[in-house]
Amino acid sequence: MSKIHVTTKVNGDPVEFLADPRETLLDCLRDRLGLTGSKEGCGTGDCGACSVILDGRLVCSCLVLGVEAQGKAVETIEGMAQGEDLHPLQRKFIEHAALQCGFCTPGILVAAKALLETNPDPTETEVRYWLAGNLCRCTGYDKIIRAVMDAAAELRGEAA
Amino acid sequence: MRYHTPQTFEDAARIAAAAQGVTRFLAGGTDVLVQMRAGMVQPDDLIDLKHIPGTQDIARTEDGGWRIGIAVPGIALGGHEALCADWPGVVEGMELVGSTQIQGRATLAGNLCNGSPAADSVPGLITAGAVVEITGPAGTRTLPVEDVPQGPGRTALKPGELVSAIILPPRGDYGGDCYLRFIPRTEMDIAVVGCAVNLRLKGGVIAEARVALGAVAPTVMLVPEAAAAIVGTALDAAAEEALAQAATAAAKPISDKRGTAEFRREVAGVLAKRAARIAFARAKGDTA
Numbered sequence: 266m267s268k269i270h271v272t273t274k275v276n277g278d279p280v281e282f283l284a285d286p287r288e289t290l291l292d293c294l295r296d297r298l299g300l301t302g303s304k305e306g307c308g309t310g311d312c313g314a315c316s317v318i319l320d321g322r323l324v325c326s327c328l329v330l331g332v333e334a335q336g337k338a339v340e341t342i343e344g345m346a347q348g349e350d351l352h353p354l355q356r357k358f359i360e361h362a363a364l365q366c367g368f369c370t371p372g373i374l375v376a377a378k379a380l381l382e383t384n385p386d387p388t389e390t391e392v393r394y395w396l397a398g399n400l401c402r403c404t405g406y407d408k409i410i411r412a413v414m415d416a417a418a419e420l421r422g423e424a425a
Numbered sequence: 426m427r428y429h430t431p432q433t434f435e436d437a438a439r440i441a442a443a444a445q446g447v448t449r450f451l452a453g454g455t456d457v458l459v460q461m462r463a464g465m466v467q468p469d470d471l472i473d474l475k476h477i478p479g480t481q482d483i484a485r486t487e488d489g490g491w492r493i494g495i496a497v498p499g500i501a502l503g504g505h506e507a508l509c510a511d512w513p514g515v516v517e518g519m520e521l522v523g524s525t526q527i528q529g530r531a532t533l534a535g536n537l538c539n540g541s542p543a544a545d546s547v548p549g550l551i552t553a554g555a556v557v558e559i560t561g562p563a564g565t566r567t568l569p570v571e572d573v574p575q576g577p578g579r580t581a582l583k584p585g586e587l588v589s590a591i592i593l594p595p596r597g598d599y600g601g602d603c604y605l606r607f608i609p610r611t612e613m614d615i616a617v618v619g620c621a622v623n624l625r626l627k628g629g630v631i632a633e634a635r636v637a638l639g640a641v642a643p644t645v646m647l648v649p650e651a652a653a654a655i656v657g658t659a660l661d662a663a664a665e666e667a668l669a670q671a672a673t674a675a676a677k678p679i680s681d682k683r684g685t686a687e688f689r690r691e692v693a694g695v696l697a698k699r700a701a702r703i704a705f706a707r708a709k710g711d712t713a
């Protein structure tokens with residue numbers, strides 16, 4: 266099985282790797298690049314734990330082939346904090362205790378970031394629909410939604 | 426598995442025609458990758474169509490219709506104001522497919538060519554009178570969307586043929602369309618029944634109509650008897666009732682874990698009525 270050389274950008278940095286054409290982007294991120302923040306919950310597009318932003322669009326990295334990332338830009342959870350400074354969404358998730366085991370959290374944070382970049386002032390209903398493809402099996406959704414709404418308010422410069 | 430990235434539809438057709446084993450085209454991959462993962466399909470040749478110029482475009486045709494590239498994802502259809510104004514029923518069918526993440530990848534062409542009887546975008550495409558442009562080893566032909574599905578997972582595409590564009594006719598005046606589906610929850614499920622209605626008014630009366638049902642037969646199907654029940658009416662209660670009865674009679678569903686055949690037949694009638702009401706309001710200019 267001949268591997269394909271892929272050149273892409275992850276969180277702003279140029280990277281390259283060799284991929285079996287059947288390998289998913291999720292497997293390439295985790296096993297070839299050592300970026301294990303994106304999780305595999307299902308591998309079939311149902312849970313959203315593998316969410317990344319590909320050329321500005323939120324996608325499940327388990328439903329993208331690694332070779333499809335050629336020449337594109339990928340944003341993952343690893344690019345969210347700036348050094349020691351957490352992103353407001355990350356801080357609000359801790360404040361609101363919006364995670365328990367944390368398995369779903371990277372995907373939800375990436376998905377919520379993609380939402381707030383296109384819609385800085387979403388209604389609660391809009392947040393719930395946007396995140397409908399992100400499953401959480403332990404925290405329950407209310408705290409997650411509250412944390413996203415609160416982070417959105419902070420990012421808009423409103424004191425919540 | 427060989428991964429191909431042709432730059433033209435002709436090259437894609439050539440690769441597919443020459444391939445000996447299992448071949449799949451790759452648009453958004455939201456069906457193909459799931460099938461590969463489940464071990465249902467292990468392609469020997471996977472032909473990625475997204476490198477072909479124009480496949481990401483939504484363009485007006487000369488006659489005022491639309492030409493939709495085969496790699497345009499759902500989220501781009503939903504973000505296109507003029508297309509949504511013309512064909513809200515087509516766009517809302519596609520927007521029901523999966524989550525935000527799935528919307529970032531899934532395409533109309535993939536939804537159609539995957540051949541599911543429950544494919545959410547297909548009833549709306551059929552009632553709109555959409556046609557697909559097909560490129561194959563023998564050249565290019567067009568086919569109405571209703572003639573593409575041939576059974577679960579089967580299409581009218583011949584070996585080496587692929588869909589190279591989806592073409593919607595001009596909307597024209599006093600027209601409206603709508604797609605509704607029934608699922609037991611509000612998001613992320615497969616249609617138990619789907620129904621699209623497209624109609625045109627003349628002097629407040631329905632002059633033309635098309636009705637299609639999904640998930641109640643081996644393929645999505647056009648139901649001319651249901652359309653005939655409302656043509657010539659202003660969608661009064663009697664017309665709605667005749668429409669519902671025709672839709673229920675046309676439905677040939679199976680019973681499965683999502684619903685019994687009896688339930689699906691009834692829901693087909695209910696959805697036809699509701700979709701017709703919305704299409705009617707849209708045709709009158711309500712932006713519902």
Ligand SMILES: Cc1cc2nc3c(=O)[nH]c(=O)nc-3n(C[C@H](O)[C@H](O)[C@H](O)COP(=O)(O)OP(=O)(O)OC[C@H]3O[C@@H](n4cnc5c(N)ncnc54)[C@H](O)[C@@H]3O)c2cc1C
Nearest residue numbers: 310450452453454455456457523532535536538544545588
């Ligand atoms: C979590 C999840 C939820 C989903 N929810 C829904 C839903 O609610 N409703 C629904 O209808 N579907 C749903 N789907 C199924 C899927 O997302 C849709 O069918 C989607 O539209 C497929 O498009 P694609 O571009 O991803 O297709 P792909 O996976 O790229 O291709 C699908 C098939 O079509 C063929 N094909 C693709 N493009 C062409 C072409 N141009 N010419 C010829 N053949 C072609 C491929 O060979 C393949 O067999 C869901 C899938 C997932 C993973």
Ligand code: FES
Nearest residue numbers: 306307308313327
């Ligand atoms: S692992 Fe990708 S959606 Fe579940």
Ligand code: FES
Nearest residue numbers: 365366367401402
């Ligand atoms: S915190 Fe455990 S799955 Fe969400």
